[in-house]
Amino acid sequence: MTEDIEFTDPNGNTAQPSESGTVIPETDRSITDHDIARYLLQYLLDCRGICHENMLLVVLGKLQKYTQDPTSQVCSTDKLVEIIKGINVKLNPLGYKISSVGHGMGKNNVSSMLKDTGLPSNNRFYVYVNTVTSEESKLATRFSTREIEFIKWCVEKMCVSRDCEVIIDCPIITEVDRIRNDVSWNKCITYSVESSEFFQYKDWSPIEIESLLFKLCGLKWFAKDENGRISMDLRCSVELEEYLIANGISTCENCHRLALQGTRCTSCSRSWHVDCYQHRITHIGKYCPCGESILQNGMYIV
Ligand SMILES: [Zn+2]
Numbered sequence: 001m002t003e004d005i006e007f008t009d010p011n012g013n014t015a016q017p018s019e020s021g022t023v024i025p026e027t028d029r030s031i032t033d034h035d036i037a038r039y040l041l042q043y044l045l046d047c048r049g050i051c052h053e054n055m056l057l058v059v060l061g062k063l064q065k066y067t068q069d070p071t072s073q074v075c076s077t078d079k080l081v082e083i084i085k086g087i088n089v090k091l092n093p094l095g096y097k098i099s100s101v102g103h104g105m106g107k108n109n110v111s112s113m114l115k116d117t118g119l120p121s122n123n124r125f126y127v128y129v130n131t132v133t134s135e136e137s138k139l140a141t142r143f144s145t146r147e148i149e150f151i152k153w154c155v156e157k158m159c160v161s162r163d164c165e166v167i168i169d170c171p172i173i174t175e176v177d178r179i180r181n182d183v184s185w186n187k188c189i190t191y192s193v194e195s196s197e198f199f200q201y202k203d204w205s206p207i208e209i210e211s212l213l214f215k216l217c218g219l220k221w222f223a224k225d226e227n228g229r230i231s232m233d234l235r236c237s238v239e240l241e242e243y244l245i246a247n248g249i250s251t252c253e254n255c256h257r258l259a260l261q262g263t264r265c266t267s268c269s270r271s272w273h274v275d276c277y278q279h280r281i282t283h284i285g286k287y288c289p290c291g292e293s294i295l296q297n298g299m300y301i302v
């Protein structure tokens with residue numbers, strides 16, 4: 001349920017990062033691989049620690065115009081992955097890393113929310129995450145003790161899926177039905193929560209709750225949709241992935257990452273992200289490992 005979230009940087013310059021004046025060095029006409037890595041990391045942090053792969057490829061392509069070394073001028077996903085591996089080696093002692101994650105709503109839905117880069121659509125995002133082991137200390141690097149109590153309370157609520165209405169024009173439902181090429185299923189579940197439920201938190205005033213929820217949405221921890229429902233955004237799901245899996249949220253049968261959006265088999269509850277569902281139907285088969293047809297006996301996770 002992240003339909004209203006814009007995957008752009010705070011200045012809205014994601015597709016033309018050089019025009020922001022913050023990424024491309026203006027005086028130094030020749031930069032090294034080390035500089036490229038440093039500027040890419042800076043760009044990711046400027047985007048609040050989360051950025052779509054195509055946006056990073058656009059930035060990489062622009063940076064490479066300033067390098068003299070021909071081997072540094074190859075702009076491809078492989079090159080980006082190689083640079084990020086190098087950055088991660090340096091971040092490791094600091095307890096951070098850049099992690100890549102596919103968005104459960106699928107590449108077509110993700111692309112429809114991005115500025116057109118001319119690059120093929122894909123669902124991959126890069127997220128700057130804390131690698132310390134305990135969930136508590138991950139939160140402690142960014143939030144006060146009092147805020148952590150509230151966030152944990154909210155996340156617990158969002159670990160429980162609930163039935164919701166099948167809304168035909170919901171992007172995930174539209175995409176799943178396009179893949180199935182069939183009329184909609186009649187069952188839909190969600191991990192999102194009506195924002196009014198969060199206002200039942202005791203000891204906090206509505207203004208305090210409103211302002212922390214606003215902050216969490218800005219940090220891409222939570223996302224609020226046009227109906228006022230709040231869900232965990234990618235940063236939260238990546239940072240707290242192990243905790244969330246331990247708390248009962250299922251993983252995708254294909255990629256084994258957290259499945260907060262996608263489809264689920266009605267008889268055995270195996271789940272797939274939208275693109276992973278398409279991958280299974282196209283390359284593996286139309287049946288769930290439990291024997292049911294995943295084209296017919298499924299539900300949406302929105
Ligand atoms: Zn998956």
Ligand SMILES: [Zn+2]
Nearest residue numbers: 265268288290
């Ligand atoms: Zn099944």
